[in-house]
Amino acid sequence: MIEAQRLVTQLDERPLDLRGFDRPRMLLTSIVEDLKPLLELVKRPIVSARQFNRDQLLQLARLAARFETQPQLITRPLTGKILISAFYEPSTRTRLSFESAWHRLGGDIMSITDATSTGIAKGESYADIAQMLNSYGDLIVLRDANDHSVYEMLDVLRIPIINGGNGCDEHPTQALADIYALLKWNPHAFMGPDFGPPLRFGIIGIPSRMRTVRSLLLLLRHFAPAIAEIVIITDDLDPFDEHQLEDLNAAGLAIRVTDDFERELPRLDVVYQNAILWSGDGYESFGEKFRLDSEAPLKSSAIVLHPLARGPELSTSLDQTSHNWYFAQAHGAVFVRMALLSAVLKVFM
Numbered sequence: 230m231i232e233a234q235r236l237v238t239q240l241d242e243r244p245l246d247l248r249g250f251d252r253p254r255m256l257l258t259s260i261v262e263d264l265k266p267l268l269e270l271v272k273r274p275i276v277s278a279r280q281f282n283r284d285q286l287l288q289l290a291r292l293a294a295r296f297e298t299q300p301q302l303i304t305r306p307l308t309g310k311i312l313i314s315a316f317y318e319p320s321t322r323t324r325l326s327f328e329s330a331w332h333r334l335g336g337d338i339m340s341i342t343d344a345t346s347t348g349i350a351k352g353e354s355y356a357d358i359a360q361m362l363n364s365y366g367d368l369i370v371l372r373d374a375n376d377h378s379v380y381e382m383l384d385v386l387r388i389p390i391i392n393g394g395n396g397c398d399e400h401p402t403q404a405l406a407d408i409y410a411l412l413k414w415n416p417h418a419f420m421g422p423d424f425g426p427p428l429r430f431g432i433i434g435i436p437s438r439m440r441t442v443r444s445l446l447l448l449l450r451h452f453a454p455a456i457a458e459i460v461i462i463t464d465d466l467d468p469f470d471e472h473q474l475e476d477l478n479a480a481g482l483a484i485r486v487t488d489d490f491e492r493e494l495p496r497l498d499v500v501y502q503n504a505i506l507w508s509g510d511g512y513e514s515f516g517e518k519f520r521l522d523s524e525a526p527l528k529s530s531a532i533v534l535h536p537l538a539r540g541p542e543l544s545t546s547l548d549q550t551s552h553n554w555y556f557a558q559a560h561g562a563v564f565v566r567m568a569l570l571s572a573v574l575k576v577f578m
Contacts, residue, residue: 305335306576427457453481
């Protein structure tokens with residue numbers, strides 16, 4: 230009886246998730262369709278966020294919004310195509326969202342979830358593995374703790390490869406999901422020509438050792454007019470790689486570094502938090518001292534993004550607040566990956 234009453238209470242109190250429907254519809258109507266920029270991605274490997282320009286980002290977002298709001302129009306264009314899902318490093322969201330995206334487009338999947346079950350455990354080179362994969366599938370998604378693995382495969386691959394995260398180097402498709410979430414949240418702020426008040430971003434992390442942050446910053450270069458400032462919140466004294474900060478500044482991004490977490494939070498429109506730091510062949514947690522919870526002094530309109538999985542740095546007390554855009558961010562990743570797969574294989578809706 231108690232459990233039944235609890236269920237009724239939970240169902241009565243659960244708010245309608247308008248972000249799942251109204252926001253992608255609004256984005257869809259805000260961007261004029263022009264698939265020509267996506268033709269530049271056809272049959273191309275996707276290894277870095279540096280490969281994308283602003284027009285491609287907007288058209289990928291628009292196509293993702295079509296997939297999200299009009300699933301009845303999907304014609305399963307990848308029927309008969311095989312994805313090689315090669316995840317040599319643990320993954321939940323990236324692997325499953327890519328596989329979900331491929332299935333929704335009608336394709337079949339061969340999945341590798343443990344590098345020790347492959348020739349890598351015997352010392353086989355990535356180049357030799359790539360030679361074999363050419364014969365087995367139509368596209369590869371690779372995740373590996375080795376920064377160089379995806380590049381070592383490029384010279385011999387005859388099928389496209391997508392970087393699903395390579396060490397501390399990059400995670401370009403996570404950054405696409407981040408941009409998609411931002412565009413759904415406030416399309417007019419990012420697209421102009423009449424930009425609204427410039428937004429203040431706070432990124433909790435270390436850009437040189439967090440692949441999600443590195444790739445996101447590269448994509449934010451294309452929306453510099455919409456961004457007043459990016460505040461890197463960290464206690465690391467040297468958070469950038471050589472030339473990384475200079476390149477971002479040259480693209481028009483104003484970036485400041487501080488460890489004064491409490492002072493910065495009330496000024497921020499977007500807070501991006503990550504907790505995984507790469508160190509050698511492994512990773513470690515980061516940011517527990519910069520913990521976000523429902524008592525944090527956030528602006529009432531601010532949103533919180535997080536690539537997940539989370540640890541103690543992001544309290545579940547934020548889940549039922551309007552600040553929570555991290556679940557919408559993860560939800561949208563399926564559709565933006567569908568858009569990217571459709572572009573690379575030229576099977577637009």
